[in-house]
Amino acid sequence: MSEFQIYKQQVVDTCHTLLERGYLKATEGNISARIKGQNAFAITPSNYDYAKMQAEDICILDFEAQRLEGEMKPSVESGMHAGVYQTRPDVHCIIHTHQPYASALALIKAPIPALFDEQVTRLGRSVEIIPYAPSGTGFLKNAVKSKIKNGNNAYIMQNHGVLIFGGNMEQAIHNMALLEKCALTYLIAIITEKKVTRIPFPIREIAFAKLRADEKKFAKI
Numbered sequence: 001m002s003e004f005q006i007y008k009q010q011v012v013d014t015c016h017t018l019l020e021r022g023y024l025k026a027t028e029g030n031i032s033a034r035i036k037g038q039n040a041f042a043i044t045p046s047n048y049d050y051a052k053m054q055a056e057d058i059c060i061l062d063f064e065a066q067r068l069e070g071e072m073k074p075s076v077e078s079g080m081h082a083g084v085y086q087t088r089p090d091v092h093c094i095i096h097t098h099q100p101y102a103s104a105l106a107l108i109k110a111p112i113p114a115l116f117d118e119q120v121t122r123l124g125r126s127v128e129i130i131p132y133a134p135s136g137t138g139f140l141k142n143a144v145k146s147k148i149k150n151g152n153n154a155y156i157m158q159n160h161g162v163l164i165f166g167g168n169m170e171q172a173i174h175n176m177a178l179l180e181k182c183a184l185t186y187l188i189a190i191i192t193e194k195k196v197t198r199i200p201f202p203i204r205e206i207a208f209a210k211l212r213a214d215e216k217k218f219a220k221i
């Protein structure tokens, strides 16, 4: 059995969970997990139906996107995932989806301000917009790398979808669902055209400090 089996299975299980919950459709999006102690990660293959996906379909790549194991063509966004792992040592799992409510905000370039305590504790001070760049390009990888240094765990990619991080897969899944809830709530609020209130500034900073402390722990794993 592959030494990477545990990571491959984790990625496949996450794909099936997100498919069942409606966050992934057919072949959209991609999911990866950092291999502990190595400059490598497990990632979903390109353009392959999640319903059919099995552990042996997952690709193992190093941070130069060179294949270490797997027969399938890796996700076209592999370079973007490698860039995140190189930039953010606290990130151990990445989920990229085209989930509809957050993607709606991606179309109107509307970042989500600090609306809820739990949002800031898990996702960061705000959910910012990563400027548009075509999928699978170095332009997108560089746009992502320059944005994620602020330590947030959720980003909206203009005219594309979302990018979610976690210290482990359970966190990443939770963060992805939390982002979609915040996006839907924010959309409903702005449609009313009334003033959208935010949590008080000191509370936001206390909540963000908790997230940063959590990230420091995961950066040492």
Ligand SMILES: [Zn+2]
Pocket: 028, 029, 096, 097, 098, 135, 160, 161
């Ligand atoms: Zn995408």
